[in-house]
Amino acid sequence: MSFIQVNSLWQQYGEQVVLEQMNLSIAEGEFCTLVGASGCGKSTFLRLLLGQETPSRGKILLDGQPLPGEPDASRGVVFQRYSVFAHLTVLDNVALGLELPNAPWLGRLFGAAKQRAREQAASLLQRVGLGHALDKYPSQLSGGMQQRLAIAQALIMKPRVLLLDEPFGALDPGIRKDMHGLLLELWRETRLTVFMVTHDLSEGFNLGTRLLVFDKVRHDPHAPQAFGARITYDIALNSDRRAARAALAAVNPALMEACT
Ligand SMILES: Nc1ncnc2c1ncn2[C@@H]1O[C@H](COP(=O)(O)OP(=O)(O)OP(=O)(O)O)[C@@H](O)[C@H]1O
Ligand SMILES: [Mg+2]
Numbered sequence: 001m002s003f004i005q006v007n008s009l010w011q012q013y014g015e016q017v018v019l020e021q022m023n024l025s026i027a028e029g030e031f032c033t034l035v036g037a038s039g040c041g042k043s044t045f046l047r048l049l050l051g052q053e054t055p056s057r058g059k060i061l062l063d064g065q066p067l068p069g070e071p072d073a074s075r076g077v078v079f080q081r082y083s084v085f086a087h088l089t090v091l092d093n094v095a096l097g098l099e100l101p102n103a104p105w106l107g108r109l110f111g112a113a114k115q116r117a118r119e120q121a122a123s124l125l126q127r128v129g130l131g132h133a134l135d136k137y138p139s140q141l142s143g144g145m146q147q148r149l150a151i152a153q154a155l156i157m158k159p160r161v162l163l164l165d166e167p168f169g170a171l172d173p174g175i176r177k178d179m180h181g182l183l184l185e186l187w188r189e190t191r192l193t194v195f196m197v198t199h200d201l202s203e204g205f206n207l208g209t210r211l212l213v214f215d216k217v218r219h220d221p222h223a224p225q226a227f228g229a230r231i232t233y234d235i236a237l238n239s240d241r242r243a244a245r246a247a248l249a250a251v252n253p254a255l256m257e258a259c260t
Contacts, residue, residue, distance in 0.1 A: 001064050003028035003193060004049075004161070009058035010228070011044055018044050020228035022058070024212070028160070031187055031194040033204040035255070036214030040229040042197045045214070046163045049195060050075050062161075076154030080166035084138045084149050091134040093149060094121035097156045121156060128152045128182060144175035148182070155186065162187075164196040168203070180207060201255075205245045211235040213248070213255060 006024040010017065018041040026032065034042050047053045048060060051067045060067050062074065071077075084093045098117040125131055128148040138146055147167055154162060164183075168176045184207065187194055198204050204211050213233035220226050233252070235244050248255065 002026055003030075003063060005059075005061040005064070007059045007061070009048070009060065010056045011041065011048060011053070012056045012228070016225040017228035019048075020218075020230055022230055024231060024234075026193060026210075028193055029191045030210055031208040032196070032210045032212055033208035034195060034197045034212050034214060035199070035201060035204045036229060037255075038199075040214045040216065042214055043165055046077070046165050046195060046197060049161065050077055050163055073157040074159055075161045075163060076157055076159035077163040078147070078150045078154050078165070078167045080169045084146060084153060086138050089135050089137055090125060090130055090141070090149055091118060091121055093138070094125055094152050094156050097153060121152075124152050124156055125149075128186075142175075143171050144179060147171065147179060151183070151186070155190070158190075159192070161193045161195070164194065166197050166199060169199060176203075183207070201245070205237065205241050209237055211237055211244070211248075213252070215252075215255065 002025040004024070004026040006022055009019060009022040011019040022045075034045065036042055044053070048055055049067075051069065051071045054069070068074075077083075085096070088096065095114075095117045098120060099114070122131070122134060125134060128151060130145060130148050130152065133141065133145065138149065141149065150167070168179050171179065180203070183194075186192070194208070196203075196207065198207075211233070212231050213235075214229045215232040216227055216229050217232060218227040233248060235248065237244060
């Protein structure tokens with residue numbers, strides 16, 4: 001049984017079909033990168049995986065079970081723009097995730113439990129290179145540091161699936177490279193299953209174990225909303241990444257343009 005199974009998934013908003021007839025089978029620990037033209041439904045797909053939205057048709061199964069009706073700790077998410085709480089320090093941003101689910105009545109922990117949560121948060125922040133910034137506020141951090149914080153905030157809940165929606169899109173190339181290294185290290189350590197949307201094909205080909213290309217296969221010029229995107233290429237990236245990239249460029253040059 002696969003870890004995540006997507007069966008005949010459709011998502012439609014009013015008359016607009018965004019995703020159609022998607023089928024996918026993902027093993028635990030895979031790192032999937034998702035590419036495709038702007039507006040083709042990549043973020044929509046992540047929201048469906050997160051449980052933030054329910055599909056119009058079809059199913060997503062996690063360990064053979066339908067996804068819970070709303071986001072829970074099994075799935076963590078990092079968006080392109082910083083999603084951290086501006087009024088909380090770096091340490092509190094991460095510790096909060098441990099506090100809320102463990103103290104459902106009060107919303108806060110006290111005493112030893114609080115201390116434990118803060119120690120755990122501090123050690124993860126150390127791991128992502130923010131050990132020196134625990135008492136800073138997000139506005140005092142650089143873009144790369146804010147994304148490190150967002151990743152720590154997602155990982156503190158020990159999710160089994162990490163959803164990344166263009167997490168490094170706003171970062172300078174040099175910092176992106178550091179973030180790639182960090183993400184790969186964390187992935188190897190935790191064996192998380194990762195879905196990462198990117199507009200950067202190099203990122204798509206170099207980071208993952210599997211590249212998923214979203215594209216429309218059907219078009220009706222008189223009804224542009226009638227058809228949605230599917231996964232048109234599903235490419236294993238374990239062997240020769242450069243050859244895989246060249247092969248895709250040969251069959252779909254338009255995608256190369258859309259993604260750079
Ligand atoms: N909640 C919603 N209600 C109505 N339409 C929506 C909703 N969410 C997304 N859409 C539409 O679905 C389509 C796909 O949007 P989505 O954000 O998933 O694309 P994307 O592939 O992530 O694009 P980008 O690369 O620009 O981020 C768009 O046409 C968008 O307007
Ligand atoms: Mg998007």
